[in-house]
Amino acid sequence: MSSTRARPAFAAKGIDSVSFDFTEVAVRDVSRHYGRRRALARVSIACRAGEVLGLLGPNGAGKSTLLSILATLLSPSTGEVRYGTKTAQEAGPALRSCLGFLSHDLHLYPELTARENLRFFAQLYGVQSVDARVGSALDRAGLTARSGELVSSFSRGMRQRLALERALIHEPRLLLLDEPFTGLDDASVAALVSRLGELRAGGRIIVVVTHDLDVAERLLDKVAVLKEGRLVAFDDAHGRIREHYRAHVQELKN
Amino acid sequence: MFLRVAWLVMRKDLTIEVRSREILYTTVFFAVSCVLVFAFALVKEGRPLEDAAAGIMWISVAFAGTLALGRTFERERHSETLRALMLAPTSRPAIYVGKLLGIVLLLLIVEAVLVPLVGLLFHAPIGNRPLLLVALLLFGTIGFSAVGTLFAAMLVRARSRDVMLPILLYPITIPVIIAGVRGTAALFEPVPATDLAQMWMALLAFFDIVFVTLSLWTFEPLMTE
Amino acid sequence: MNKGYPVLALLAIALFSAAPVIVAQAPYEATMGLVQKIFYYHVPSAMVMFLSALICGVASSVYLFRARPGADRIAAAAAELTVVFGLIVLVTGPLWARKAWGVWWQWDARLTSTLLMWMIFVAYLLVRRFGGPGAEKLSAAMAVFGMANVPFVYVSVNIWRTIHPTTRVVPSLAPGMRGPFWFCVLSFMLLFGLLLAVRARLEQRRADLEHLYLLADEE
Numbered sequence: 001m002s003s004t005r006a007r008p009a010f011a012a013k014g015i016d017s018v019s020f021d022f023t024e025v026a027v028r029d030v031s032r033h034y035g036r037r038r039a040l041a042r043v044s045i046a047c048r049a050g051e052v053l054g055l056l057g058p059n060g061a062g063k064s065t066l067l068s069i070l071a072t073l074l075s076p077s078t079g080e081v082r083y084g085t086k087t088a089q090e091a092g093p094a095l096r097s098c099l100g101f102l103s104h105d106l107h108l109y110p111e112l113t114a115r116e117n118l119r120f121f122a123q124l125y126g127v128q129s130v131d132a133r134v135g136s137a138l139d140r141a142g143l144t145a146r147s148g149e150l151v152s153s154f155s156r157g158m159r160q161r162l163a164l165e166r167a168l169i170h171e172p173r174l175l176l177l178d179e180p181f182t183g184l185d186d187a188s189v190a191a192l193v194s195r196l197g198e199l200r201a202g203g204r205i206i207v208v209v210t211h212d213l214d215v216a217e218r219l220l221d222k223v224a225v226l227k228e229g230r231l232v233a234f235d236d237a238h239g240r241i242r243e244h245y246r247a248h249v250q251e252l253k254n
Numbered sequence: 255m256f257l258r259v260a261w262l263v264m265r266k267d268l269t270i271e272v273r274s275r276e277i278l279y280t281t282v283f284f285a286v287s288c289v290l291v292f293a294f295a296l297v298k299e300g301r302p303l304e305d306a307a308a309g310i311m312w313i314s315v316a317f318a319g320t321l322a323l324g325r326t327f328e329r330e331r332h333s334e335t336l337r338a339l340m341l342a343p344t345s346r347p348a349i350y351v352g353k354l355l356g357i358v359l360l361l362l363i364v365e366a367v368l369v370p371l372v373g374l375l376f377h378a379p380i381g382n383r384p385l386l387l388v389a390l391l392l393f394g395t396i397g398f399s400a401v402g403t404l405f406a407a408m409l410v411r412a413r414s415r416d417v418m419l420p421i422l423l424y425p426i427t428i429p430v431i432i433a434g435v436r437g438t439a440a441l442f443e444p445v446p447a448t449d450l451a452q453m454w455m456a457l458l459a460f461f462d463i464v465f466v467t468l469s470l471w472t473f474e475p476l477m478t479e
Numbered sequence: 480m481n482k483g484y485p486v487l488a489l490l491a492i493a494l495f496s497a498a499p500v501i502v503a504q505a506p507y508e509a510t511m512g513l514v515q516k517i518f519y520y521h522v523p524s525a526m527v528m529f530l531s532a533l534i535c536g537v538a539s540s541v542y543l544f545r546a547r548p549g550a551d552r553i554a555a556a557a558a559e560l561t562v563v564f565g566l567i568v569l570v571t572g573p574l575w576a577r578k579a580w581g582v583w584w585q586w587d588a589r590l591t592s593t594l595l596m597w598m599i600f601v602a603y604l605l606v607r608r609f610g611g612p613g614a615e616k617l618s619a620a621m622a623v624f625g626m627a628n629v630p631f632v633y634v635s636v637n638i639w640r641t642i643h644p645t646t647r648v649v650p651s652l653a654p655g656m657r658g659p660f661w662f663c664v665l666s667f668m669l670l671f672g673l674l675l676a677v678r679a680r681l682e683q684r685r686a687d688l689e690h691l692y693l694l695a696d697e698e
Contacts, residue, residue, distance in 0.1 A: 034612055036689045038696050073337060074479050097343035107338035111270040111329075120266050124259065124342045401624065408620060413611030422606065422617075425599045426624050429631035436639060453638070461631055468627055475543045476620055479613060 020094040021173055022084025023049040025070065025205055030079035032065055039065045042079065043231045045224045049173070052196065052206040054216050054237065056245060057226035063209045064104075066226070067176050070207060071101045083174070097125060100172035102180055106163040110152035114143050114162050117151060118169060125170035137165040140195075156183050164192070168199075175199065177208045181215050193219050216241050256351075259344045263352025264359075267326070271360070278360060281322045285364050286371060288314035293375055307376035308438035311368055312394070312431055319361050319398055320420050323406040326357065331410050340477060347470040350403060354466075357399045365391050382446045387438065390451065393458035394434035397465060398427050404469040408476040433458045487673045494666035501662050506655040514578040519659055521571040523667035525593070528564040531557045531671065532596055535603070536626035539619035548686065551615050554622060556678035558603045560671060565597035588637035595632050599625035 025047050032040040040062045047053040055063040068074045070081060072088045072095065080087050088095055101107075108117050118134045127133050138144045141161040151159060160180065167175065181189050189212075196219060200206060210216055216223070220237040225244050233244045271277055292310040293302040330336040339349050369387070373380035380387065405422050409415040437454030440447040502519045535557035541550035572590070573583045584590065599621065607618040 033693050036692045038693050041696070071341065073340065093343045093345065095343070096341055099341065101338075101341055103334065103337070105334035105337075107335050108333055109266070109270065109335060110333065111273055112266070116269065120262065121338070123262050124339075124344065126255075126343070405620070408617055411611075411613060412617060414609050418606060418610060421602050422621055425595055425602060426628050428595060429628065429635045432632075432635040432639065436635075457631070457635060464627060464631075465624075468624065472543060472620055472623065475546075476616055
């Protein structure tokens with residue numbers, strides 16, 4: 001299933017070498033609350049390698065919170081998340097080398113160039129052969145020509161492409177994307193969908209938060225619908241997305 | 255690995271700063287204004303109070319340092335890049351050390367401007383024991399920055415963070431101010447009291463060790479939710 | 480503990496009612512006369528303040544490193560009591576000093592450290608109140624750093640100057656004074672223990688209430 005030998009981060013020269021890996025992510029009975037406010041209530045979902053899981057739901061449903069918990073940025077108030085057989089606690093810092101997180105904020109330094117951004121994160125993640133990896137990442141993002149320009153001069157779409165490559169620079173097993181399609185034109189959306197398809201074929205686990213139904217139908221294998229912190233549907237996606245959406249998300253509009 | 259990460263973070267901060275030099279210029283200018291304001295506020299017989307030189311210098315560094323800390327972490331907050339750093343598969347205190355080194359370097363540059371200025375305005379004999387003076391400034395800056403970097407980092411997600419930083423930072427760094435000012439004043443005497451200055455320096459070094467250690471210990475629990 | 484509180488409260492009231500009588504009966508101190516009797520409240524308050532600060536510091540460390548919410552509740556209660564009893568110390572002190580030595584305040588090691596520690600815990604309460612979500616951790620950091628800081632302040636101010644009477648006030652007391660003194664210490668400690676327990680319990684209740692809200696929400 002998954003290799004459970006986790007070498008301590010400081011022992012590895014480059015964390016590129018597989019010291020910890022998994023093929024399934026399982027969220028078990030996770031709740032998260034802030035004082036009186038409940039952001040997530042007893043959510044249980046799972047996703048395996050080669051699958052794309054979509055988190056759907058109205059605003060404030062807890063999708064971003066769940067994503068943050070999966071990224072180990074937040075800890076659940078109750079319940080646990082298992083990456084293979086280990087929890088985040090058990091796996092330690094090595095787990096983070098298997099996680100790629102693309103948030104709404106993009107996590108790019110506007111005062112650095114595209115190349116510098118990628119290099120920084122590649123080095124931070126202990127990637128071997130940094131220059132080669134950065135070069136191909138820039139290629140895929142179509143930004144090689146502008147690699148020496150400051151990110152502050154990029155359009156939203158360009159930044160998004162760069163941010164995706166940044167999230168993938170260390171070839172993580174689990175890729176978490178928070179509304180990656182917002183603000184993109186059709187061409188960019190198509191490019192992103194095909195890229196994610198490639199990654200899925202390569203055996204990654206992908207969790208996407210999105211509002212875009214068309215994209216969802218094209219891309220998702222499984223869908224989880226959240227409403228007010230609760231999981232109201234967890235199902236195979238094919239053909240059922242619009243149905244779920246109408247049933248659970250639309251009704252709020254009435 | 256730990257040091258490598260710290261070095262990467264520091265180099266990244268330096269690269270950004272060298273490009274715009276925004277924080278550097280504004281901090282230096284602010285520190286100079288502080289010195290001038292104090293010089294005019296504390297007068298005796300129509301002239302700036304010369305005994306106050308050491309105190310004014312350290313206070314200006316403290317105020318300027320607080321602003322610089324705020325600005326540095328505001329930058330990280332802007333693109334939520336601090337989160338990205340926390341996601342790296344490294345020992346998290348390494349990030350703290352990287353940021354700390356950057357702040358210390360910035361403040362040392364500010365002090366390099368302030369010390370001659372203070373010497374000029376207050377007729378302070380800054381050339382008396384230059385090595386000892388530098389050591390005092392170094393240890394004091396490290397102490398102030400050690401606590402400041404930790405607090406500024408943990409306040410990134412808090413409300414009212416601009417005013418919270420001084421509220422939390424100043425009480426804790428009072429020993430640094432006392433030791434720094436007394437040590438510097440000892441050096442500014444007509445006959446510099448080097449023994450006294452060395453003793454204050456030792457106290458500052460001890461403070462640095464204790465508080466850097468404490469910060470390394472508490473960085474991870476404080477930064478995770 | 481519920482039934483215990485009223486009993487303890489009555490006991491504390493009884494002790495404090497008896498205290499002035501006992502203090503009045505104590506012998507007059509040679510040089511300072513009547514004014515010295517502030518000492519019977521000043522010193523026990525100081526003892527309570529330092530104990531409370533210590534409890535807050537330890538509880539905060541436990542909260543930071545072991546994430547036990549109960550520790551945080553105790554820390555919050557202890558911080559409030561540190562500020563309250565600290566206020567008593569900082570008010571009775573100058574009152575005594577003015578009459579005994581002619582000045583309201585001196586910048587010696589003991590006074591400065593006490594003032595600073597008090598300010599640190601006021602900052603603790605400010606952060607807790609105004610820091611927004613997650614402020615519990617921030618205030619815990621403040622308590623831990625504050626505690627580590629106080630020895631440094633003490634030493635640095637000590638090297639700098641000193642006027643406050645030396646620490647050995649207690650053993651050098653005239654025999655007649657020891658009784659009332661320790662009686663007052665007992666009263667203050669009892670009061671402190673009671674207030675700490677009650678206040679921590681209030682926090683516990685708040686947490687329980689929020690938990691109930693969450694459960695109700697889930698239905």
